[in-house]
Amino acid sequence: MTALISGTALHHAYGPTPALRGVDIEIGAGEVVAVTGPSGCGKSTLLHCLAGILKVDAGEVRYRDQDIALWSEAARSRLRRTDFGMLFQFGQLVPELTAGENVALPLLLGGAPRKQARATAASWLERFGVAELADKLPGTLSGGQQQRVAVARAMVTEPQVLFADEPTGALDALAGERVLTAIVGVARERGMAVVLVTHDSQIAAYADREVALRDGVVDASGLGLRMSA
Amino acid sequence: MSTSHVLLGLLAHGPRHGYDLKRAHDDRLPQAKPLAFGQVYATLGRLERDGLVEQSGQEREGGPDRTSYALTDTGRERLDEWLAAVEPPAPYVTSTLFAKVVVGLLAAGVEAASGYLVAQRAAHSTRLRELTAIKTDAQATVGDVIAADYAITHLDADLRWMQTTLQRVSELNREVNP
Ligand SMILES: Nc1ncnc2c1ncn2[C@@H]1O[C@H](COP(=O)(O)OP(=O)(O)OP(=O)(O)O)[C@@H](O)[C@H]1O
Ligand SMILES: [Mg+2]
Numbered sequence: 001m002t003a004l005i006s007g008t009a010l011h012h013a014y015g016p017t018p019a020l021r022g023v024d025i026e027i028g029a030g031e032v033v034a035v036t037g038p039s040g041c042g043k044s045t046l047l048h049c050l051a052g053i054l055k056v057d058a059g060e061v062r063y064r065d066q067d068i069a070l071w072s073e074a075a076r077s078r079l080r081r082t083d084f085g086m087l088f089q090f091g092q093l094v095p096e097l098t099a100g101e102n103v104a105l106p107l108l109l110g111g112a113p114r115k116q117a118r119a120t121a122a123s124w125l126e127r128f129g130v131a132e133l134a135d136k137l138p139g140t141l142s143g144g145q146q147q148r149v150a151v152a153r154a155m156v157t158e159p160q161v162l163f164a165d166e167p168t169g170a171l172d173a174l175a176g177e178r179v180l181t182a183i184v185g186v187a188r189e190r191g192m193a194v195v196l197v198t199h200d201s202q203i204a205a206y207a208d209r210e211v212a213l214r215d216g217v218v219d220a221s222g223l224g225l226r227m228s229a
Numbered sequence: 230m231s232t233s234h235v236l237l238g239l240l241a242h243g244p245r246h247g248y249d250l251k252r253a254h255d256d257r258l259p260q261a262k263p264l265a266f267g268q269v270y271a272t273l274g275r276l277e278r279d280g281l282v283e284q285s286g287q288e289r290e291g292g293p294d295r296t297s298y299a300l301t302d303t304g305r306e307r308l309d310e311w312l313a314a315v316e317p318p319a320p321y322v323t324s325t326l327f328a329k330v331v332v333g334l335l336a337a338g339v340e341a342a343s344g345y346l347v348a349q350r351a352a353h354s355t356r357l358r359e360l361t362a363i364k365t366d367a368q369a370t371v372g373d374v375i376a377a378d379y380a381i382t383h384l385d386a387d388l389r390w391m392q393t394t395l396q397r398v399s400e401l402n403r404e405v406n407p
Binding site for chain 2: 201206
């Protein structure tokens with residue numbers, strides 16, 4: 001497998017607190033990988049380093065064979081806009097914009113014409129079963145509805161890699177299942193890679209394989225080495 | 230699980246013959262261990278002896294036994310009793326997983342017990358992923374989904390138990406091998 005995105009010997013510390021102490025990870029195009037491990041083991045830090053939001057102290061982050069850890073902040077943020085999608089536990093929608101405007105936003109920021117952005121946004125809302133919410137403000141939606149809007153927003157630019165940090169953490173089991181099924185469905189259909197951070201085995205089971213972290217390193221005792229069937 | 234009660238239930242909508250019962254069982258309880266024909270006929274024989282089902286007809290198509298069976302009134306009563314009876318929630322902690330950890334510590338030591346837990350955890354995760362794939366398949370029926378959900382939830386409970394037990398193996402060892 002040639003990796004689409006990989007981290008090699010990644011180190012990151014917050015001041016004196018080491019969070020990553022030499023993590024190696026590879027994700028192929030279209031692969032869904034769960035990053036698991038106990039609270040505080042470095043999952044979110046790893047996700048932010050791979051996505052270029054955090055700078056690594058040492059190690060390489062390669063995306064399409066380029067060491068993006070060396071890039072400027074501006075270049076990394078451009079890459080995030082064009083190639084990456086981000087999804088967090090709580091939707092983080094812009095409260096003043098309607099659901100439809102929220103989803104269209106990444107396209108507008110990328111320079112798409114207004115009409116086209118709206119149409120594309122509508123089709124993604126439809127895909128995640130929330131088409132009828134397009135004109136509502138986030139504050140008037142349930143947590144599960146907001147999260148589905150946020151998923152649509154993360155997908156609207158058709159990213160090569162979706163980074164999702166506990167995307168269903170705030171949802172009940174059924175709502176979470178719908179969101180995950182939709183994400184994995186889109187990943188399979190379009191060959192989008194997904195990095196799915198979770199501490200929940202049931203959620204990790206949606207992935208092709210699992211990388212377990214412990215204390216800032218990959219935990220090789222069973223889980224981390226296991227490949228999909 | 231009580232095969233005889235399940236068969237009584239499958240007869241509730243009208244008479245059926247053995248082959249039909251086996252198929253209905255395997256369809257309605259997907260992911261269960263498929264019923265063997267021998268088991269179906271043996272169970273029907275016992276139910277008939279006890280007056281819970283009776284032969285209701287015979288259809289001959291070439292050779293195979295096509296005796297159909299119907300639920301009797303006593304059979305219906307027995308079925309309703311079973312359906313309404315609350316099962317004792319985990320009256321005994323009997324699990325091969327649990328026994329292996331304790332006996333493993335007694336007979337083979339901490340490393341063997343931990344090694345077993347790590348390997349078992351990997352096997353459980355693999356099965357969890359298979360079942361998740363089954364339930365998210367576009368062709369999955371609601372029956373498939375709830376069968377998979379049942380197994381997924383139990384595997385997840387086992388996984389949590391294994392995770393915490395891994396962290397307690399040394400402590401348990403001091404208790405088991407003082
Ligand atoms: N902004 C921060 N400032 C200082 N320390 C931090 C910061 N963010 C994380 N840490 C520390 O870095 C380590 C790894 O944190 P991280 O958030 O990556 O863990 P996590 O695996 O995502 O945990 P959780 O499952 O609880 O979200 C922890 O020790 C944490 O306390
Ligand atoms: Mg986190």
